[in-house]
Amino acid sequence: MRIATWNVNSLKVRLPQVLDWLGEQQPDILALQETKMKDEAFPAGVFREMGYHALHSGQPTYNGVALLSREAPLDAVTDPPGLDCTQRRLLAASIQGVRVVNLYVVNGAEVGSEKYAFKLDWLRRVRDFLEAERERHGSLVVLGDFNIAPEDRDVHDPEAWHERILCSTPERQALKAIQDLGLSDVFRRFQQPEGQYSWWDYRAAGFRRNRGLRIDLILASEPLAMRCTRAWIDVAPRRLERPSDHAPVVAEFQE
């Protein structure tokens, strides 16, 4: 079973790339973030023609999350009790016996800003939702754009990023509080080359110089994580013309 996540930074712009990638990689589940469209504009029919069921929780201009899956999704949730958030950043569903939670974590703009405070608060509420999800579901995967680099080895220049947004200690603690629910970062269950990132700033030739951060994660509960055979970042789409600033992250699980 192959599960993937990709922040596409506008599904309207990236749809051809997403369709090509689905055809090449054949994931069983693909979580998308930053679709930046209303539900009415979501191209469910195109995905259906490719053999994928699709769920979408969107809004105009900002945010927006989707789940594509070979098997039909069950028990979809977009607004868990207590999250109390109008921004479309969370989409959960059960697919092939796995509870899947797709997150587009708040960016937070700058450490100390109002948006930063909102990010930390949002992460606390999401943690509470995930705690309840973990109690209900043995096989749980939480994946998406976390907008947090877990450790300094996930950062191209840790000194430049020291205590900056995406890397600050409170953000990393908020992520750790989620991982402490028993969710492991499957990418780090395997030996990986250094300098593996999932996001590169469009500015200042960030990708060409591999000035990136690993902020797109796949977390899995232990019973599922034990079945993980492989996890990688597919940088190929980042090399294309008019790419997203993020690359897809993929994990494979034994049936």
Place this chain on the structure above:
DNA sequence: ATGGTTGTTAAACAA
């Protein structure tokens, strides 16, 4: 400390 780029939507705003 600031700039660099992309996307959405109409000059900012978000990332």
